[in-house]
Amino acid sequence: MAALLAGARLVLRQGLRFLPAYSTVYRVLPAPVSVRYLHNSARFLTTALPDNGTVDVESVQSRDSPKTQPDGWSLHITGSKLKKNGRISKQHLLNTLENVCAAGKPSSNQAWFLLQACGSSMPEVPLAERTEIANTIWDRLQGMGVAFNEHHYNTLLKVYLENEHKFSPTEFLANMEANQIQANQSTYELLIAAYCHEGDIEGASKILGFMKSTDLPITEDVFSSLITGHARSGDMESAKNILSVMQGAGLVPRRGAYTALLCAYAEKGDIESINQTLLSCTTTPTDKGFLKVIYSLAKSGHSQLVPSIFDHMKNCTGYIQDVIKMCLALLTQGSGDTAILLAKKFLTVQPSDFDFSSQPGSFFLRHCVHLNLPAETIKNYAHEMASSELHHSPLQFALMCALEYGKKDLALNLIRTLKEEGLPVRPHYCWPLLASSSRKNDVQGKSLLFWWL
The missing domain is CATH 1.25.40 (Serine Threonine Protein Phosphatase 5, Tetratricopeptide repeat)
Incomplete structure (x- = not known):
């Protein structure tokens, strides 16, 4: 026990120095903090693990905002996200729904706006869950007396198709x-x-x-x-x-028809017919159309043919957000190997930056953690990101996300991976885990953490 207490003092004495990234939620003073200040918990405001549940990909932003916002503000932010990135998180959509409903009966346009966001605009959410959200929103709005017209029904139909329902x-x-x-x-x-x-x-x-x-x-x-x-x-x-x-x-057959035919061949894994069609077609699909072909290949189990499609694509200029969106969708549906190929091929390498969240591969690693993928899988993706210069500290960033989302087991495994890789394990990496174990009186968890240190 004396040895454990000595280890604890060592961890606490070091304080919160050398944080690997500045989180969008938790700001940490970089200066060391003496142990005598432990009674002031505000000095240790950090990514402490929540006791229950997990955090959605963008819910951290919502915690910085007032719980209730005017519905116009909420819809404006949601619309801006959709216009800029073509996607929003599940939590952001649900928060928007609550804000709109809290303001009274939603208008017809507001109802349409909420419904149309339940499809491919949420690539981080599994298909079945997206459909469930759409049906929940439909029932709730209907219960509030919203008068649906043919446009609302068409939007629901489109959402069903996008979600393969x-x-x-x-x-x-x-x-x-x-x-x-x-x-x-x-x-x-x-x-x-x-x-x-x-x-x-x-x-x-x-x-x-x-x-x-x-x-x-x-x-x-x-x-x-x-x-x-x-x-x-x-x-x-x-x-x-x-x-x-x-x-x-x-x-005259245009890009839409040719893209449908290419996707049909992709589902069969018929790369020869794809190449022949591209040679004979009167109009070439856009890079966005080729992304659909890649999705069809991955979904039908022919991901080994994806590099052949890259040969027909340009550099996806103007479609980078579509590439990111497709990577997220592929990860969500279990095609991470195709997603990493896509990211390495088309995402732009940027200089090293202290802001981890701005690096090109951050969204990829964050979603891997959100999906609770095995630490070994995240480790492999991290190596791919590092070798491609899409992220300069991928394992540390993944650990930060694991702590942020309250994924204790994954965080412990990532700490062990850092140690195995010969990367420094800073004391403040472990503080959130230690704080969580202390709240739960988890002596075994603290002992395991000290042993790894």
Whole structure:
């Protein structure tokens, strides 16, 4: 016991020097603090572990703000994030929902805005959870008396498609009719896409026939969906022939149709057909379209073919936020190896900076910690980041995130990894863990921590 107390005194005597990064939430005085000041807990304001739960990726910002903000302010911040980055965190969306609802019954536009953020705008959230959030928001707004129109239903349909949610298009349409909402052209196009997503050409054909009977125009989006539908039904020849059908209907196949065909080949792992299509197509997909092809390859288990797609891409100028968004989505869905390839290929290397959060690889490591990936996996990604100069202190940054999110076990494993790598283990790295163990009277946890030190 005397040895343990001596170790504790050593840790506390060193204070909080040499913090590896300046967190966006916790500001730490770099000067050493004597042990006699321990009674003043404010002197040790640091990333102490919470007792319960974890912190979402961007929830740290919300803790710095008043709990209640005017709904206009909240929507403005959310809109700014979506415009700048094309994505928001789950916690930020839920905070926005609370602020809007606290101000009274949301308007029709506010309801639409909240619903449309529940799809691909949250790449850090699993697909099923995104759909659950959308349904929760829908039910809550409906309970508050918000009058939904066809635009809200179309937005919900689009969210279902982005989240790859399985549902009955027939029941969805019946629900609209029961609520006296008239479906429009966008509704029918989205319903066709829903049928085609499951490879149900018969169901899609019924809606297509109705559109023709009511003289609704058949757009490129419909043909693109039919390409996907035929491919997923196992008929690649018919999928390819859709391009000829488009030309016969007076439509010139554009990037959307070619991207759909490339994604169909990607799901089959047919890189030869992808290359042939790119040679013969009249218009080349954008880099954003190629990102969809990469996603299809990774999702269908053909990630080894991803480097072949890089050869057809430029430098993703103007699409860096889309690259980051795709990396986050791939990580969330378990395709981290593809995500790291994408990050190394297109993210811009920046000079070393003391601000860890501004380095190109910070978002990647933060999300790895948020997903609670194994320490060994994070270690491998950290090495990739360091060798690519996407982050200059990746393991230390990952440890900071683990402490910030209250992931004690991961933090301990990362401390051990730092020691194994021959990197310095600063006393203040361990202070949050020691504080947490002290609150819980976890003698074993403190003993293990001292042993590692």
